[in-house]
Each structure stands twice: as structure tokens, then as C-alpha cells.
Amino acid sequence: MKILLVSVNASYMHTNLAIRDLKNYADSHFASRGGVLLSADTECSIKPQIEIAEYTINQPIGEVLRGIAASNSDWILFSTYIWNAEYVCKLLPEIKKVLPNCILGSGGPEFGYGAKKYLTNISDLDFIIFGEGELTFADMIEKSCGVPQNLLAKLSDIKGIYYRSNDGEIVFSGNRELIEDLNEIPFPYPEIAEGKADPDHKIYYYESSRGCPFGCSYCLSSVDKRVRFKSLERTCDEIQIFLDNNIKLVKFVDRTYNLDENHYIGIWEYIAKHHNGKTMFHFEIEAEYLSENALTFLQNVPAGVMQFEMGVQSANKKTLEAINRSTNIEELAEKIKKIPRTIHQHLDLIAGLPYEDLESFGHSYDFVMELRPDALQLGFLKVLNGTKMEQFAKDNGWKWMESPAYETFSTPYMNFNDIAFLKDVEIATDAYWNKKSFSYTMNYIFRMMRPWKFISAFVEYARTVNAFLQARRESYWFEILYSFIQLEKNNLNCEALDKNLVYDLLRYDFVRAGKKGNFPSWYKHNYDKDRHRKLLDENGLLGNSRIGFAMTEYEEFDYNVLSEKPEDEKQHTQLLIKYDII
Template structure:
């Protein structure tokens, strides 16, 4: 019997830890009893044509095919499943993961070729299924009712559930998920490797499926550190902890950080999802010693409206949250999350939440839109209180009693300009100056209104376009929000500086005035020891002249002709 575990990822850079855990756990389990089954993994992306993925799956000739599903791949998998049995008519088809698990009845009722859905943790259920199949996939279907943790169809074609299965108590029993790293087959520089050191979440956020399993189980500190060392030894570029809330046990989570800091290889970045409000003073003190390039934090603010936070079962202590985030050193890359579409939050309230987050100056503000997930408290609340949302994945909110569909569309454009002008970091000098005179929310709202007039959001845009848009908005339209700014020429200088810093230019657009002197360029190359090979020196640098010291913290205080040599990597 050949079993194929399939993941369809959002992009090439993602890895799927779920299918690896199933395979590795089963390999270990059956190796101990001397009957190791043939289990293979296949990873694809939602960007590949369905026909290409179908050919890839068919090439394995598997008897049993099982998919890992999430909201981002559910539509793709739903299209793919009926095609598989056309080319592999005798195989059995199953799925697991949060999307199909919490929508099992819907998917089993609508996809006749789907034979079963795994609910909850899959490792023990997967092993039980293999045992009860007796090594023959065709024997499995009549025995599904005897295997806990499954949705299946009974003899009358009605969907039934076999009952909840017990959880794995000791997470150390789960093998390291990436044997390909150990064998040197990993793509260390281009893939994100997800890592799990705990399961469960003690919080009760109304919109989140993680709150369903409140009991938290941990891998031991010793085991976690030994696996971290594997990532370090093999120079993996980015490791993302998928623990729903990393900072729960102070001794443990600081212990992991201490190990990373003591053994860091100068390359690997570790990503953690943090509840910042619950960071201890001991943790904040430790973080002061973390250099750049070691850790990045994702922290969910979601809203600054206390009534909203109470409605979704989150802490309302925004003062404590703000204080803790400000206590995290800037050497740690910080992503802060907001969710649009929550209870009691209209555009005015959301604007205050937006400025609350931007006042903390995150490296990125991730603006998400409420997804009404089946099985969450929010699903019932939204149904009873007038929310409208997409009926198919990704279940995103269309409107609420507080936000119209047009309001949501406006926030989509706010998301676009936030990403372009803040999250990418390309406009860092310009935005830092602009936001000293106006709130980020007010500025981006005005920019969106202007952008809509000039059809800025009708298609995907290159980085150069966003420079052109903001240049015309600030300089030509004379943005009223910036009337208090000391000198529009300074903003123009900062904009030119951001543009030229962003990368070597083959030519300069119409809005940009390039103040260039080849003689002065050569002189600065000489002063910086880059003239030995003048061709290379010129190719990796740019020369520009400004009316202000654009690199100063307060450039308005340092007016005067400045010649700068910008060096590119």
C-alpha cells in the first residue's frame, strides 16, 4: 500500500509541517513494531495549473491520498479532488487540516469523491487508520466508523463523526519535521521552515480556531533547543514558530531565547507570535541584549477600541500593551496586526486604532480583514448581528453593522498604501518626516482619495509608480495636511533620497530632478577608496546633491548644500 500526503502551499517558499508530522510520526510508530508503511510527501502551490498538479499526484500511483487543507488552498483542493479519481479510480481520498475539519459535513456532502475527513490532531488517527487497513487501502472504508477522529459517510450516505480522539500528551514523541535538512536537501535560503514547540492556546479570541483547544502542551526545553540547533547548524534563513502564543511559560520561552542568542550563527532569523501585554519584565530586560537579525515578533493588536476588544474576548488593557511594545528594542523586527470588520468598529474607530499602532512605529502594520470561520464564537455572533461575508474560503467580511461594503473597499485601498509606503520600508525617510506633522491615518486617507481620482488602485503597480503618485500628491496637489511642514522642498529632497536609496537607477523619471556631477562623483569615490576600479565604483554607487542633510534625524535643522554618495550592496 502506497500512501501520498499532499500539501498545496500558498507559494514555493512555504513548507507544510502538518504532512511532515504525519509521515514522521507514522514512520517512527511502525518502525518500532517492524511494519513500516510506504508513505511519501508531495508539495505543490496554488499558483500551479490544476492539470500540472494532477499529473504530479498521479505519477506516485498512490492507493491512499490525503490532503492538508487551510482557507488559502481549500478552493484549489476542492477543484482538484474530483479529478483525481478520474485518473486513479481505485484510490481512496481524504483530507485534514482546519478548513476541511471544521467544514467536514459541507465538504463530504458536496464532494462525492472525498472518502473521509480527519478532525483534530492527525498523527494518532493516521496511525490507527494504517493499522486497521491491514496494508490494503480498499479495506479502510468499511472500518472508518471504528476509528476515532474521522468524519465519513455511513451506509445510507449520511455524514457521521466517529468521536474525538485523545491528544498527544508528550510532544517530544513527534520527530523533527524536516529530515531533508539533516540530509542536506533543504533550500536553506529560499524556504520558510515552520516549527512547532507547543500546541493549544489558553486565550478565547472570538474569531480564532486556535481557541477551541485551550489546553496547552509543550515540547521539552531540551528537545526544543536541540532542534533549534539543527536549523542553526544548517544555516536556515527563516524559522517561524507556529505556537499560537509563544510567551506563555516565562522560564521556558526565555530559555529558548537564551539558547538562540548563545548559539546564533549570524544568519538564521527566528519568528515568534507574541502576546506583548504578557511579556514579563525579565523578558523585556533580556531582549535588550538581542542584536539585529536574530528575532522578529508578530504581535496582534487587532483594535484599540476597548469595547471592540471586550466583544472579541481580548484584553482591553491597551495601555499595558503599548508600554510593553515600546519596551521591545528596535533590533527586533516588529509586525503589528490590525483586523478590520470587528464589532463596534466603524471607520472613525478604526482610524484611531490605526494611529494607535502607527504611534508604536512597527516595522510593518499588517492590516487584515475579519474572516468568519466555521466553529468559532464569531461565526454565531456575526450570524445574529448582521455581518455579511463570503460563503466560500477565505470567508472574508463584506460588511458589518458598522462598516459598509464601500467602507471595506476603502480599507482595502488603505491596506495597499500602507504596504507600499510603510511596510516595505522604501519611503522610510519621507514618511518619518511627514508623520511628524499629520497622523498616518489622516495622511493615508487623503492619499487614497487622491489615488482613486487618478485610478491608482485599478491594477498592480511597480514601486516606481508609488513614488510618482506621492510626489504629485504632496508637491503638485499641495496636500493640506502638510501645510505646517517647514518646507516642501525638504519633503521633495527626502523623497528623492528614498528613491535613489532604493536601488541603482538606469534612468530617472520625470518627477525626479537628478543633480549630478561626474567630477564630484569621482571625487567622492576617491575619498571612499572606490576609485581603484572606477567602472565598478561608478556601477555600485550613485551621486546626488540635496538642499538639506537628508540623512539627519531632523533634516530641517541642517539646511545647506549636501553632496552624497549612495552605495549599493
């Protein structure tokens, strides 16, 4: 019996944890029993051949179909999420045209919580696994007893399955119990130890716990409140595998990582003690619940070891209460401020939440920017099947996309134009803040005025020149920001903002980004070749003058652009800017 577990990922760099857990758990489960499976009717001996296949949503359907067909599998199961559901829905009806006798199934949060819809709409889909899949998947193999077509007759006996009855009705077989001991699930990436990993270009997802005790109304994780942990010893052993093989990025998918202090600090202590100087570990945490012991420990974590993703979602307490999140934003802010800057900080806001109009969202934006995150992710409420938010949205006038990714179109507090405006705010925030190309310019501007006031005024201007309707290279963002700042009527109304200083900072951000072959019309290059040569000599870079000039630039400014507060240091500054030569 040959089984293929398929994932269609968002990009090449992603790895799918779910299909690996299913395969590795089943392989381990049956290996421990010598391949002998006991059914209700007879004893049968099988060794199921389970393989995984990963593709991306950027590949042509035909290319993926050829790969699946070449496997000649008896069962084919898909892992589904909101980012790949549309692709999988197009692919599924084609598979039985080339493998007419195969059995098609799926699992994952998207098909699992939308099982009736997908089984109704896709006639070739035979079943859907709901919830955790390891036990259900192993039970499916065991009940079929090595005969692929036996499965369809046994679906009613397998917990955790949606399927069609003989009269076409969609039936749920009942909830499956959860795995109590996560140590039963093998390490998901045996290929790493076998030297088959791609350490520099793949993100490796990892879990040390399952479940979430919180009840955020928009989140599917709130459905499973029973938190289970992998042992600390086992987790550290598996972390060492990543470290030994120089994996560049490991993302913990624990829904709230910092729940048990002994567990989460224990993991951090191990990472800090054994770090290889390369691997970055990503954690999704609730900063408000960081203990004082955790904050004390973090003060000594060097750069390049950890990054935190922290969901703020809103600074409106009425909004937070409505979505069942803590309203203690003051403590949240204080805890975030105590996290050292050696740890990359990624903060989230969600647009489209209850009681949040544009004005309220602007205050939330300012609240987050006051914390100066390394990145601000502006997301949009997704009304997911199976969440409390789904019913709330239906009852209270939300409008959202009926197909994945279920993004909100309008609320009683924001119309579609407001949401569209925030989409452009998202683009501008990513360009001017998250990418770090404008760090000196934006840090000054955001010190002098409300970040929301600036970014919203900029977006209004950028829309008048169709900035968001065309391909946007980094050089374009410099040009349009220069035009906006110099505009007499730019709606900023901020006397504290020194346009000349902004221009100097913009020039410095532009020139520090890399050696320029030529300079755009907005840029005034204050160049002195003799002074450039002298500074090269002073820095010991004149041994080979051609290379010295190629790896540096000389520029003059009216302000000390390197000062933390250049507005206080108006002085003529001459800089030798050095570039990395690859």
C-alpha cells in the same frame, strides 16, 4: 499499502508541517513495534509506505494531477486551509478518474471544521480527519490492517473521523484524545540532516507547543485551550539542526509563543548562545504578557536573530472586549516600546471587527503607527467555521464571503465601500511603509501629522487617478506621491508639513534605492561631476573611476536628509551615495 499525504501550498517557499508530522509519527509508531499490527480479529504484519508530496496553488491542476497519479497510491490525504481549499475542491473530483480505486481523505482546519459541507459537496471524498491527526492517522492504518479497502468498513471504529454512513448520512465518530507528550512527534524535517533542504529559499515551520489559553472569538486556536509543550531540551536539540544547516528562516507556529517563561526564555537563550549568524527565528507573541525577565534578556539580542509578530487587532477597548481580547492597550504599547529595534517587529490590525467604524479604525491605525513597527499588516476579519465569531456575525448582521477565505464584506459599522477603501489603505501601507523604500519620507510625514490622516487622504487622491486598478511598480509610487504632495488641494491641511523638505526626502529615498540609468521627469538631479569625482577620491574609490562612478551617485539637497529631524536642519547637503554591486 501505499499512502500519499498531499499539501498544496501558497508558494514554493512554504513547507507543510502537518503532513510531515503525520508521516513521521506513523513511521516512528510502527517502527517501534517492528511493523506488527494487532487488530481485533487477527494479527497482521505490515509496513505502510507513506510518502509526502507538496505542490503550490500556482501550478496547473493537470500538472498536480499527473504527479499524484504517478504515485499510484492506495490512500491519498490532503492537508487543507483557507488558502488552498478552492484548489483542492477542484482537484479532488479528478483524482478518482485516474486512480479509480484509491481512497480519498482530507484533514486540516478548513475541511475539518467544514466537514459536513465538503462531504456533501464532494462525492468522491471518503472521509475527513477532524482535529489533531497523528493518532487518528496511525489508528486508520492499524484498523485497516494493511488492506486499503478495509478502511471504509472500519471508519465508525476510528475516533476523530467524519464519514458517510451506509444510508448517506454524514456521521462523526467522536472526538479523539490529544497527544499529551509532544516529544512523541519526531523532528519534522529529516531531509535537512540528509542534505536535501533548500536553506535559502524555503520557510521551515516549527512548533514547540500546541493549544492556546486565550479565547479570541475569531480564531480557531481558541477552540483548543489545553496547552502542551515539547520539552526544552528536545526543542533546543531540534533548533540546533536548523542552525547546523544554515536554514535562513524558521517560523514557530506556536499560537502564543510566550506562555511559559522558563520555556520561551530558555529557547531564546539557546538561540542567542548558539546562533550561526544567518538563521532568523520568527515568533508570534502576546507582547502584553512579556515578563520583565524576557524584556531584559531581549535588550542584548543582536539584529538578524529574531523577529516578532504581535497582534494588536484594534485600539478600541469596546471592540477588544467584544472579541474576548485584553483591553489593556496601554500596557501592550509600553511592552512593545521596550522591545529593542534589533528585533524586527510586525504588528497586526484587523478590519471588520465589532464596534469599529472607519473613524475608530483610523485611531487604531494611528495607535500602531505611533509604535513605528517594521511592518503593519492590515488584515480583514475572516468569519471561520467553528469560531465564536461565526455565530456572533450571523446574529448581528455581518456579511462575508461564503467560500474561503470567508472575508468580511460589511458589518453594522462598515459598509462594503468602507471595506474596499481599507483594501486600498492596505496596498498603500505596504508600498509606503512595509517595503522600506520610502523610510525617510514617511518617517518625516508621520512625525508631522496623523498617519491615518495622511494615508487616507492619499488613498482618496490615488483613487481619482485609478492608482489601484493597474500594475504598480515602485517608480510609480514615487511619481504619484510626488503629485499628491505638490497638489494644492490635497486635503492634508497640515501647515507643519514642508513640501520642499518632502521633495528632498522623496528624492533621497528614490536615489538611495539603487543606481539609476535615467531620472524621471519629477526628479531634479542636482549633479556636479567634478564634485562627484572629488568625493570618490576622498573615499578612496577613484582607483578605477569607471567602477567608482558605477557604484555611486552624487546628489545635492537643500536639507540634511540624513538627520533624524531634517526639518530642524535646513542646510545645503552634498552626498555621495554608495551602492552594493552584486
